Amino acid sequence: MILVTGNDLKTGAVTWWTGHGWSTAIEDAVDVGQAGDAIIAAEEAARRVNVPYLIEAEHGPDGAPRPAHIKERMRALGPTVRPDLTLKPNDVDAIRNVV
């Protein structure tokens, strides 16, 4: 699957395209198929996101999208060395799923 991601313009937070808006949770991301470039153009123009781009992902074991590249998995969670600052501070497996 193809996801659209970028950073929130104001906060810099990592965001994912949900089909009708942006979410910081990759679980909300949808496969955009061929529509990626059009979404990027529209969303960047609307200043809802900064430097959006397309990435490849697959369906993870829990059904949520799992980016193909470790860098994107890292972005989706947060720094592995500070579990307390990740999006899932209480999920002991979250970091193992990144690396």
Place this chain on the structure above:
Amino acid sequence: MYAYDHYDQAMVDARVAEFRDQCERRLAGKLTEDQFKPLRLMNGLYLQLHAYMLRVAIPYGTLNAPQMRALADIAEKYDRGYGHFTTRQNIQYNWIKLEDAPDILADLAKVEMHAIQTSGNCIRNISSDHFAGAAADEVADPRPYAELLRQWSSFHPEFSYLPRKFKICVIASESDRAAMRLHDIGIRIVERDGALGAQFYVGGGMGRTPMIAPLIRDFVPLDQLVTYSEACLRVYNRYGRRDNKYKARIKILVHELGAEEYTRQVEEEFAHLLDQGVEPPLAELERIKGYFADPAFDAADVEPDRSDPDFAVWLDHNTHAHKIPGYVSAIVSLKPVGGIPGDATAEQMRVLAELAQEYSFDELRVMHTQNVVLPHVAKADLQAVWQRLNEAGMGTPNADLMGDIIACPGLDYCSLANARSIPIAQRISERFAANGKEAALGELKLKISGCINACGHHHTGHIGILGVDRKGTENYQLLLGGSEAEDTSLAKITGPGFDEHGIVDAVETAADVYLREREHGERFLDTYRRIGMAPFKEALYG
């Protein structure tokens, strides 16, 4: 310490106002990211893996207590309660919001700080010896010269669009504690027949093509320091490779021309510049020197009580000789066992500010090893300082030992990374704390970078580790034999890389070879230089 005059303050304040306007225009959609990016980078604002990242300049690594407190406040108010001290003696915040950036810069300006020229193809923050003004072995305090060069290079219109970034380092002792020859220009202040002058080393650097800077001029009189620097920059600005980002650093130019030809061109330019009035009057240097006058050192020379063995170990590893007998410079470790190298919490920064105020004439230094120095501590106060550091988790007695690992942010934070650096540092630090070999190994500098850019100085580690991407998984190359000190050398790769567990074992294997092979008094580096790579390869790859 240097204090801003009204020109400095006006320049920095104007820059804050300008950036505030630029941010507002970006947020209002009047600037595209393509237009805004170079503007934010000129103010130290990057976009990294999880958020914006702000790099704040700490000129020649020197700061006072109010500045450290301001850094703590920023960590708490605008970030997530911590900051990361870097190998260029600066600090980075990892969780910055664009909408807060102008307010942060305004807060910094109130304590005479900024983020100007911490990014982009300009002359970056100038680095120096972290013991400057305190070291027993310096011929002068190098910081007035660094400050003079800072003033010359700040907003210098001719050098705002260089072929590539440009890093200058100034030291003033035989011992090199600042990786001087790994800078674009490394300057060593020396004394000749009673007069001070500057040695110029040009064309060093790390990154993908590491090079040790050759000496191009043995003695530049101090009243020609700026002019000579300008000549070095001019030749580079004219002929540096703007066509290829990977060949654009001055080290490539010096290498391709040859040191001799580069020097010839510099000398020619220098001769031309000499009567152009480039050099500020010597009175300006004297004025700057006034700011760096010694504080009122008056402590009696009393040896600290070594009866507490833990304190004695810390004294042995984490203090450095001071030019005044009653004082030492104390190294504050930001490398607790299993910790994140160079990270400090807001509370820790406040403790450092307090200690500086109480015990070190209001001064602190950031080291390129990502630690902090209290430069002027009376020997009689050392035990009290050590106790406070310990309580705050900053009393680990490991300066220059295995646990004192330099690590760049790596894939945990950096968008250019191939692999994580920090967890490797953490596992190695834990391993050597558990196996009890750290003390036996003695001085051993381990340095880790998460990619070829070498922000973690892996080329100059006694042991270096470089993170690479092997078919989408993290892999680590091991390097041996580097040094950033006066015996500068570049480390060599041992062979095929290791996975994240294998690299920790590999470091221990290399350490064991040293323990087996060393002769009396040899450090790891000395043994490696004597016996060469072969025994290490044999142990690593069999």
